[in-house]
Amino acid sequence: MRVAPLTGVVAVALTVAAFLLLGDTPGTGAPGREVRSYYDGHRAQTGVSLYLLVIAAVLFVFFAAHLARAVRDVPPGGEWLHRVVLAGGVLLAVGFLVGAALTLALLDLSDKSSASPQALQALNALNEDFFIPFVAGMGLMLLAAGLATVRADGSPLPRWLSWAALVLGVLVFIPWVGFFAFALAGLWVIVASVLLARRLRTSQSL
Template sequence: MTASQSGETTRAGESRPLWAGIAGILAGALMIAGHVLTWRTPDTQDDDAIREIVTFYSKDSNQALSVTSALLLLAAGLAFLCFLPVLVRAAGRRSTFALAGGIVFVVLLMISAIAGNAYGITASNVDVFRVVPETALIAILLLEVAYGGLIAAMVGAAVLLLAIWRTTRGTEDIKVLPSWLTWAALVVGVLCLAGPFSAWLTSMLLALWLVAAGLVVMLKRA
């Protein structure tokens, strides 16, 4: 191998953690932005939910918000897939569990993003679709499906995070992520299992963990 080829190989090796780290940061940041926009949708548990949904989705700005939220969460899922190999490597011999959990998480996250914003996207792009009390029931159903998908997605995230933590507590000498970050993975992973009560919160904690993990990987030298 010539000196120039060796230099190119070295630079390529150094760029891999950089781009992987950027993908992790983007995944977390886009998840935060997408979920913050989703929080603005009306509460389907209210007695006056139908009227609130009709009022909310009748505004063009809120229809655009649905489109934006869906795009942000879908982009977050794609960025997460680019960062997933790093997390799988951090799980060592439990990489199968980490890979399965990560795939389940990203697939269900995307399904949740589409379902939760489908009503607003349809109202924004289909002229014959009317935002009226009769169709508002569809929005309630879709929002409930979206939250159910998010709950299931957090179970997948829990499997991924707990696989990473368990590996670093074993005999393997895993140095992909620092110890403090793997302990944080344990905390977030356990909280993710309480999804039926707090999926809206644990998804944000996971996003913050991804940002921290991305920063660590990005700053790490090959």
């Protein structure tokens, strides 16, 4: 499918839209009353953002699968590193899905009087700090793709993009830098998606 690589572009676009819709959610130390008030007052936009995030998670798996297939044919590391690429994409998607489920629980509990402020505060703190799985998944996917292609002949990615994947894949795991590296990783996915789509179109036209 010629559109397979472009799932990365759509996934990044949906992720950005989802996080923008979520807005400035209450921090980890916010009291339960504030958490209840926020989610009760942002019910519609939060629901839409969760829907977009779920779709983005699915599309990231499709992109990771296509990237893994491209990496698999690159010797000598591609024979096993393509599995790491796919595993990173799956971990990223699982992180998004679990995070969406936690936010949905906050949304459901915010209009129930039986939910105590302490419970809302604890759930919100867990939700706010639940970023490690999807950040690690992105880092793992880029790191494996970079390692497999940076020194290989006939790489599906330009050498500069492979080096960028390596650098971002490392930076994602560094505290205080990881957030910015994750954002730049989204740009990497967009560029890689477009280049892989062009490569696929060229190979199918021959």
